[in-house]
Amino acid sequence: MSHSHKPGESGADLPHAAPTVEEITDFEVLEIAVRELAIEHGLFTAEDHRRFTEWTESIGPAAGSRLVAKAWTDPAFKARVLDDAVKACKEIGIDWAEPTGFGTPSDYMNLRVLEDTPTLHHVIVCTLCSCYPRPLLGMSPEWYRTTNYRRRLVRWPRQVLAEFGLIIPPEVEVRVEDSNQKCRFMVMPMRPEGTDSWTEEQLAEIVTRDCMIGVALPRPGRTADVHPVHKARHPVQE
Amino acid sequence: MPKSKPPEKVRPPADAARFKVGDRVRVKDMPNLFYSRTQMYIRGVVGTIAECTYKDIIPEDEAFNRDGRIEQYYIVRFRQKDLWPEYQFENDTLQTESPERWLEPAD
DSSP states (O other): OOOOOOTTSOOTTSOOOOOSSOOOOHHHHHHHHHHHHHHHTTSSOHHHHHHHHHHHHHOOTHHHHHHHHHHHHOHHHHHHHHHOHHHHHHHTTOOTTTTTSSOSTTOOSOEEEEEOBTTEEEEEEOSSSOOOOHHHHOSOOGGGGSHHHHHHHTTSHHHHHHHTTOOOOTTSEEEEEEOOSSOEEEEEOOOOTTOTTOOHHHHHHHOOHHHHHTSSOOOTTOOSOOOOOOOOSSOOOO | OOOOOOOOOOOOOOOOOSOOTTOEEEEOOOOOOSOOOOOGGGTTOEEEEEEEEEEEEOHHHHTTOSOOOEEEEEEEEEEHHHHOTTOOOTTOEEEEEEEGGGEEEOO
16 A cells, blocks of 8 residues: 555545653543543542542651661551551551542552561562552552562562662562552561661661562662663764 | 532342452453453463452453443462563562453463
8 A cells, every 4th residue: 555645635544653651541532531430420629639639648757767766666556567567556556547538449458578687688579560658658659669679579579679779689589569459568677787776766777668578678878769761872963 | 619429339248258368269261241340361371369358349340431340359479470471580470450350360
């Protein structure tokens, strides 16, 4: 079939320009449709929805950092965290039932805190989509929800961790936790050397979001999640 | 926040848990009828029950309605070498959750 066109001919089979925005998924369309119906039927208002979104997006990983720091300094609290994490969260002011009385959608009030040991390292993923302990850690980072991370972490965990700059010695067991039902998981890393005299507040500063996902380890001086920058081998010449 | 109706808490009791911690189980390879949360990569693979977690509605029913069949859920631990033939590290493991219907005794 010819692709040449004379003026005035139908342009129906002209090549299209590439779309400039990502396509919206079926589930995004469904969410908008259900939300608009709910607003139309008076289940909640658009302002309620905006406030809930604002509230959800305002949760950060600080509560998780506090939980780990407190567990490091208080063995009795650590035991309670490992025994019933949702209950222990209340001691640091996090109620998994908020704001609805039964939790946020998809956070089912089943939390397991995975304790790292000298011979065991945990890392979490949700291969189905994006299960994440949001009441403690807030919204997941964008990379956590990518298919790239999800499909590769379960199969090549050590290689993916290495891309984050984390090399786990071969003698240490790497345990991937694929959370895809109703349990949510968070990693409790080991307390690093050189922090013996630190306060809970100082300790919380080094327990960053990535440490609680399991793609980084806490260490003195590391207070932010900065990923290694791989420079281009053949950078664009000015 | 508007007060929404909480999910129905009164549910018919599930049968007693069929498996206990340490039991070896094989993940069934059943057809996906409309909806499943059982990943293909664990189908047919043998693992060990790491924890009996809770009883709740199965995803196959929950996807369509709040009412449905209640089952025991488990955290199952797999050896990575059993999931991926080319896996290089002997001791590495992977855990994931499953409702009872997807599991059968391995021995």
